[in-house]
Amino acid sequence: MAGMVSRSDGRRPDELRPVRFTRGWLEQAEGSVLVEFGSTRVLVAASVTEGVPRWRKGSGLGWVTSEYAMLPRATNTRSDRESVKGRIGGRTHEISRLIGRSLRAVIDYAALGENTIVIDCDVLQADGGTRTASITGAYVALHDAVEWLRARNALNGEPLTGSVAAVSVGVVGGEPMLDLCYVEDSAADTDMNVVMSGTGSYIEIQGTAEGVPFDRSTLDRLLELGADGCAELTRLQDQALRQVQGT
Amino acid sequence: MAGMVSRSDGRRPDELRPVRFTRGWLEQAEGSVLVEFGSTRVLVAASVTEGVPRWRKGSGLGWVTSEYAMLPRATNTRSDRESVKGRIGGRTHEISRLIGRSLRAVIDYAALGENTIVIDCDVLQADGGTRTASITGAYVALHDAVEWLRARNALNGEPLTGSVAAVSVGVVGGEPMLDLCYVEDSAADTDMNVVMSGTGSYIEIQGTAEGVPFDRSTLDRLLELGADGCAELTRLQDQALRQVQGT
Amino acid sequence: MAGMVSRSDGRRPDELRPVRFTRGWLEQAEGSVLVEFGSTRVLVAASVTEGVPRWRKGSGLGWVTSEYAMLPRATNTRSDRESVKGRIGGRTHEISRLIGRSLRAVIDYAALGENTIVIDCDVLQADGGTRTASITGAYVALHDAVEWLRARNALNGEPLTGSVAAVSVGVVGGEPMLDLCYVEDSAADTDMNVVMSGTGSYIEIQGTAEGVPFDRSTLDRLLELGADGCAELTRLQDQALRQVQGT
Amino acid sequence: MAGMVSRSDGRRPDELRPVRFTRGWLEQAEGSVLVEFGSTRVLVAASVTEGVPRWRKGSGLGWVTSEYAMLPRATNTRSDRESVKGRIGGRTHEISRLIGRSLRAVIDYAALGENTIVIDCDVLQADGGTRTASITGAYVALHDAVEWLRARNALNGEPLTGSVAAVSVGVVGGEPMLDLCYVEDSAADTDMNVVMSGTGSYIEIQGTAEGVPFDRSTLDRLLELGADGCAELTRLQDQALRQVQGT
Amino acid sequence: MAGMVSRSDGRRPDELRPVRFTRGWLEQAEGSVLVEFGSTRVLVAASVTEGVPRWRKGSGLGWVTSEYAMLPRATNTRSDRESVKGRIGGRTHEISRLIGRSLRAVIDYAALGENTIVIDCDVLQADGGTRTASITGAYVALHDAVEWLRARNALNGEPLTGSVAAVSVGVVGGEPMLDLCYVEDSAADTDMNVVMSGTGSYIEIQGTAEGVPFDRSTLDRLLELGADGCAELTRLQDQALRQVQGT
């Protein structure tokens, strides 16, 4: 049935856009990846520093946090820089917090030791799904940063308790769809972001009725699409991480 | 079964805290309410101004937006004022945006005409659930502001397409619970906010795994608790709005 | 003679508006009061923290400071939040400083010990005299915070060397008047705030010619009205503080 | 009796410091003066622009406002610049507002026509009394700016309804004194600023008990000293303004 | 002789790093290029908007401006975001202004018509020479944005009066060198940026003695190296622009 609906790019409703991970895109970051969900491109850098914020010192526990931003011309029309405006907008704050929470759900702080990993997600080009691409790529960069620490014997065990992936789902023209691109997202009645662990549990769900409120059966169908999409992304992350980097 | 779990304040797992709406708490606002969910107290003011923001002028459509804030000593220890810090924090932004979206889901902009309603939700005392109390109270203040406009023949029809209520749910000590107070919220493994229309459809759901990721059956139980809680809040809103104000 | 002038609310020129103190309005603050001068309502919270700002550490002396703010819809038309504007206005700064100075005039820092008391005065509804209501209420909240410290044996003696009350006076339509409400304040030629100790000495006087400069005899009459008003407020504070709280 | 008290600079208690006005210190400003009260030096510039702020347009009325600031090394130890800190402090705001109010008390807006005069008072060197020196100098610069407008036939009559001068008074070591320098001001129990019209009426009085509250007789003595000081400053302003500028 | 000096990457003193232009890196910008000078990578986007800033309206003249920024992990250790700090640093301002001035030197505003081109230069990876790579890439993006306008018949002639390229030169270990990478730049005694037109004239020169002041003969040698480097960059720009884009 899904195959009968035509999407702007010819995908089936339950089909992801082409996903690509280019690990090690930055030469100096402890972990980095250029993640692409179709035309959406996010440069993710994981920066490791010894030590933790003051409020956590001496606890033996590590810390992971994240910042998200968009380049001014990532979108179809240029936006003003938040640095120029002198303040960070609500949307930016909200997404940064979401990415940080999502990653922290799979971190064992004691195993990480008193190290801090900051994950920067900078959207170079935006075509919908920038927050879910960021989370999905952030896990890959986080993984590499953890390996960097492991190679230096700086860990107290395995800090990653699992993997994390995220995807958007939504109802467009009455049809539930996976991984919305910008034109679909703009037309969506309901928009939902699903963040899941590699074992298929929920880390975060955020669903919003853009137009009319949605009922339980729609919610169920979206959750199902999201679970399938996250499972496929988990497979792709795994595949990317199995490749030997730097060869 | 729920009755067997003891909550800090003796409630059943599926029981709301005492909810109180004091309409007209402010003499000058077009709509206002002091809403209480147990010890959580939020002063909501709805301010009507003729005209709309510049980007909407001439459209014939109205606008509804919201701002949320907490007094410095609403909480157990004093927080610095955001005005003194010179910037609004991510949490404040996020909640302001959530309240605005939730209200806009039940607004017919054409019927509102080119009028703007700003809903200020100021938390005077916080004991968990400030965002859901804000949304639930905001609907009441919005309703009164709409009546104020109606009494002045400033509407083009009925701007309210429904009502909106919100409640928090979460898993505490392995048990799904409704309307968490602060100590419960701090101990929750999973925390979810459910915003629903008076007819029982979803306007927004936001669920976060604070500890371990949660599975689908937990999600289903939380959605059910949230739906029941919102239905009860809808009933209480309705009751408050049937009282003749100012007598 | 004063009785012959009609004020908007029927008061005599030398008459205060109804004054009400609701102590313990906040459950968590060490001292708190909802103070009302007619329709002006200020929520005052006194927050105690152990220790003093860095520049005072090791001195054995305590510290008392204050912050004043208005909710956006405290007034007849909504004002933008200072947190949203990203800066605190001159008026807010000025009043915060005035309240702090006024309270510090009755504090013995050595007896307070190295404790800090921050007094937050948030105007929930404004109808003139918000700064004088704030000071008058702030003394009550400060008193309760001091009692809180005393109950914990955290004082080195009696930190309160006296009480403080404040009232506005002004010349409206040629007539000196006490405790101006908003419409009177807007029409005043001369506007003065008088802050006095419970024993009738001056802590601060600020008088401004809004229209034509005023002469010495007007000044004398205003000082007299202010002294009488402060004496009455001192009596009302005393009465409120004699009530056993929490019963 | 006053003559028996020794001041740090040998003055009598009721004696001003040497006061000097250097008019036209700036070549481009419509009015300017370097005013000196002893070692306190303030550069005052009056800038005229055609038109008024938006909220006043079409009213036929002019506008006068003022900004006060201190150079970082005006004082004994260097202070951080407010431009670098990114915000203006409470003291700066308060003094800017005081200067503006004081000048507006002697302005007839209708006679000024829709012209704006901005008075900048920049303290180059501070030795106490910077706000009163600023006001006293500001009147001189304002006067010259008004003459500049008159020479261009841009007035609708005489915009200056009087002159304004200001001086500080205080109680130091139990002795009321006029025009406190920095070391006296730091040691003062009571500190008062008196702003008066050339005809001896009050424009603004601000008195603060720095230590113990003060009684009525002290207040009366300070008001008397301030009135005498302002009268002398009025004479000196008059003398400075009678000199033909630029010769 | 130059060949005898060993550089960290084996280059001759007068040799550029490998330079690469990837035009059209962004799908939505009117002009874009990923420019690489060795490991330095700058993403340049040229955004065209109809109309000009207010102060230029009705003049018939266009406008070109630029903004420069660095991603937080472009460098070896992570830097805080300027958006988070709430203010743009001096270095960022300085470079943005330099890029804008450099481009405006080859623009005929009348031919551009009332169009604005904003050039964003975002450094994705930094290894020295980010400002000169930005300018050199910015010309390429500007060129493509002009072509975009030409294809829409939105020009009044040829807005580009020439091309512009830039390169850094410096004295490292006593030896004048071209196009310093980060380690060379850090060790340089003298550091100079040369911006030149395609015809070999100077648009901007900025030379700084990091250590000891430099004499005229050193300056002459640096100018010569810079001229040769810019000539080579001009050739490479030309070659990149001759390639048919999008095939």
Next chain:
Amino acid sequence: MAGMVSRSDGRRPDELRPVRFTRGWLEQAEGSVLVEFGSTRVLVAASVTEGVPRWRKGSGLGWVTSEYAMLPRATNTRSDRESVKGRIGGRTHEISRLIGRSLRAVIDYAALGENTIVIDCDVLQADGGTRTASITGAYVALHDAVEWLRARNALNGEPLTGSVAAVSVGVVGGEPMLDLCYVEDSAADTDMNVVMSGTGSYIEIQGTAEGVPFDRSTLDRLLELGADGCAELTRLQDQALRQVQGT
């Protein structure tokens, strides 16, 4: 030949404006000078503090930095204060950094010991060349601050390794000229600032083509004019510093 060109103030193309140094203009600063280049007047204060910024502590090295600003009415029309705007503009940043770099080029940090000297350059009146007047005056104030330290035996040798002076040069109406005043600067095709040591070496050169790019022979002529101007300024600094201060 130069004598044949007429400048607005009658100077020869290679002639400086009258230059004046009034040392000790501030009573409290460790070094200070009012420097005048014609109508351009800059008040320079050098503030000494024991100790260095945190990142330099324990190094045994001193620190010198600078801040530049303009009073709002230094110019022909009033500018908004940067403190009021809440942010420092790019131009201000750029000049502050230039002054700091220029002074640091003649400082031996080890001889300075762990002392910090902050140089504030505040433009009281601007008529072109404010940055070069600032640098030239800053050296004089720096010199006096160093003498102040020497008199207190707080140095580890001679911290000044040379002197520094700066002047602007430019091409106006096709003619290279020295020390441009504002009207010349506004009309200049090419504008250059030259900062040189007292022994005639370059510390910084910044040249900008305001109109058409300039060729090498123009550059050579400007460098020559600048060198002659700096030599003359060095002579005048020397003469000012030979005068016994305070007599």
